[in-house]
Amino acid sequence: MPRPDPDSGIFLFTLVMAAGEPGLGENAETMSGYADQVFAEGDVAEAVDWYSRVVEGGEPEFGPRAALMIGVALADDDIEAVQAALRYAADRGAAEVAEMAARNLQVLDDHGIAPRTAPATVDEVVGLAALGRGRLWSSADDLDGPVEAFEIAAGSSVSAIAAEGLAFLGSALMMGGEHGAAVEVLERAVASGQTRFGAMAGVDLAMILVDRGERDRALALLRQARHSGDLAGTMAAVNLGTMLARRFGDVAGGIAELRRAAADEAPLIAAGGLFNLATLLEENGNRAAAKQAYRDAAELRQPMFSGKAARNLALLLRGEMDVEGERAAYRLAAEVGDPDDQADAHRMLLMLGALSDLATAPGNGAGSQDEPS
Numbered sequence: 001m002p003r004p005d006p007d008s009g010i011f012l013f014t015l016v017m018a019a020g021e022p023g024l025g026e027n028a029e030t031m032s033g034y035a036d037q038v039f040a041e042g043d044v045a046e047a048v049d050w051y052s053r054v055v056e057g058g059e060p061e062f063g064p065r066a067a068l069m070i071g072v073a074l075a076d077d078d079i080e081a082v083q084a085a086l087r088y089a090a091d092r093g094a095a096e097v098a099e100m101a102a103r104n105l106q107v108l109d110d111h112g113i114a115p116r117t118a119p120a121t122v123d124e125v126v127g128l129a130a131l132g133r134g135r136l137w138s139s140a141d142d143l144d145g146p147v148e149a150f151e152i153a154a155g156s157s158v159s160a161i162a163a164e165g166l167a168f169l170g171s172a173l174m175m176g177g178e179h180g181a182a183v184e185v186l187e188r189a190v191a192s193g194q195t196r197f198g199a200m201a202g203v204d205l206a207m208i209l210v211d212r213g214e215r216d217r218a219l220a221l222l223r224q225a226r227h228s229g230d231l232a233g234t235m236a237a238v239n240l241g242t243m244l245a246r247r248f249g250d251v252a253g254g255i256a257e258l259r260r261a262a263a264d265e266a267p268l269i270a271a272g273g274l275f276n277l278a279t280l281l282e283e284n285g286n287r288a289a290a291k292q293a294y295r296d297a298a299e300l301r302q303p304m305f306s307g308k309a310a311r312n313l314a315l316l317l318r319g320e321m322d323v324e325g326e327r328a329a330y331r332l333a334a335e336v337g338d339p340d341d342q343a344d345a346h347r348m349l350l351m352l353g354a355l356s357d358l359a360t361a362p363g364n365g366a367g368s369q370d371e372p373s
Contacts, residue, residue, distance in 0.1 A: 028054050028062035035069065044073050045133040045145065052129045055088070055122060064093030067125050068101050074132045075104075081128035083108070083116040088125050127156035131164055138172065146172045154185070163194035167201040179208050190221070199228035203235045210247060219243070226261070226269075234272040234304075237261035241273070245280055255280060262293070271302035275309045282316070291316055298332050307337015311344060327352050 031050050039047035051073070054066035068089035071082045086108075089101035105115035134149030150172060153165025170186035173179075182204070189201030202225035206218040222243070225236035241261060245254025258280060261273025278293035294316070297309035310333035317325040330352070333345035 025059055025061065028057055028059035028066075032062045032066055032069075035066070039069065039073055044077075045136040045149075048073050048129050048133040048136075049149070052126050052133075055085075055129075056126045058122065060092075061094065063122075064089045064101075065097050068093065068097050068104075070125065070129050070132075071101065071104060074129070077136060078128070078132035079108075079113065081125075081132040084120040084124045084128050087116045087118070088120040088122075091119055121158075123157045124161065127153050127158055127161035127165070130156075131161065131168065134165075134168060134172075138168075143172055143176045147176070159192065160194060160197075163189055163192035163197040166192065167197040167204075170201055171204050174204055174208060183208055195228050196230055196232055199225035199230075199232035199236060203232060203239060206236075206239065206243075210243060215248065229266050229269070231268070233266065234261075234269045237264065237269050238272045238276050242276055242280070251280070251284060262296070267300050268302050268304065271297050271300040271305040271309070274300070275305040275312075278309065278312065282312075287316060298329075298336055301336045303336065303338040303341075307333045307341025307345070310336065311341060311348075314348070323352065 031054050035047045035050035035054070038050070048070055051066040051070045055063050055070070057063065067085045071085035071089065074081050074085070083105075086101045086105050090098050090105060092098075093101060109115050130149045130152040134146040134153065137145030137149060147169065150165050150169035154162055154169050156162045156165060166185055166189035170182045170189055173182035173185060186201040186205040186208075190198050190205060192198055202221040206221040206225075209218040209221070219240065222236045222240040226233050226240060228236070237257070238261060241254045241256075241258035243254070244250040244257060255277065258273050258277035262270055262277055264270045264273065274293045274297035278290045278297060281287075281293060282290035291313060294309040294313035298306045298313065300306055310329050314326045314329035314333065317329055327349065330345045330348045334342050334349065337345060
């Protein structure tokens with residue numbers, strides 16, 4: 001098929017008309033060709049959008065191929081969407097498409113990711129693809145794209161996908177300053193009963209409610225969400241403690257909540273609790289307890305918090321003129337931190353090494369053997 005020219009008015013009209021009836025073979029072919037072009041040009045999210053339209057149309061030849069291409073396009077970004085798309089293509093595609101999809105599922109298996117064996121429905125493929133492209137657009141600081149994509153996911157007949165769509169849609173609306181609309185959407189996500197995404201929505205909703213002065217409801221949402229585990233539970237536990245201390249002046253209550261988070265069995269929640277507990281203790285003058293909490297957070301080796309904890313520990317030790325302790329803390333940060341923490345720790349270790357060399361070089365203070373003239 002000749003490459004479509006997206007600058008052609010005739011082609012754009014044809015594309016719009018094709019989107020109106022995606023189940024027809026020629027229309028599915030037109031949309032697939034356009035998706036192939038924008039994917040080749042690097043616009044992954046836009047390509048996934050058009051491939052999803054083809055899948056949703058149900059055309060038997062191009063639909064499975066479009067699902068295969070969704071799996072390829074999202075391979076580096078959304079493994080759940082990839083699994084569903086490849087499974088659909090493997091089960092419903094013609095020989096070549098099915099073979100390529102099966103081969104890609106095997107590649108996942110070879111890399112330690114158990115391939116999906118349960119059949120995938122059109123609603124799953126389309127809904128998960130919407131979530132995937134919504135996140136891609138979000139990372140590009142585009143709010144219109146994510147809102148549109150997450151609205152599609154929120155309308156999915158698959159309850160888990162709908163709950164995730166609602167949570168991300170509410171977050172996007174909140175970031176766009178549309179707090180009224182965000183509250184309505186986030187409340188629906190909380191009410192969905194989905195543990196993980198209901199908790200995510202609860203954390204965002206609490207942030208809006210506290211700004212509105214609805215303290216008790218905000219705190220109740222965070223207390224409920226903190227039991228979800230995973231990242232949402234971490235954010236809820238941490239926000240609960242910091243909100244009490246910094247927003248409402250209840251330092252003792254905030255410290256108590258952060259200590260509770262620090263004792264959690266989930267290492268991520270415990271590290272988040274310890275790191276924020278340490279910062280609060282340091283702010284309130286309890287340096288000894290802060291140092292211990294920073295150490296404990298670093299030793300949990302959770303990159304989201306542990307590197308930052310080690311770096312803050314290093315700064316405290318610098319203030320005590322403990323150069324060896326500072327150096328050890330930066331070494332730990334270089335081991336357990338995220339890439340930014342590691343880079344900063346390596347930079348500081350180089351600086352400390354240079355300063356140490358200067359201090360012991362001939363003619364520089366204690367290390368000098370020269371007699372004064």
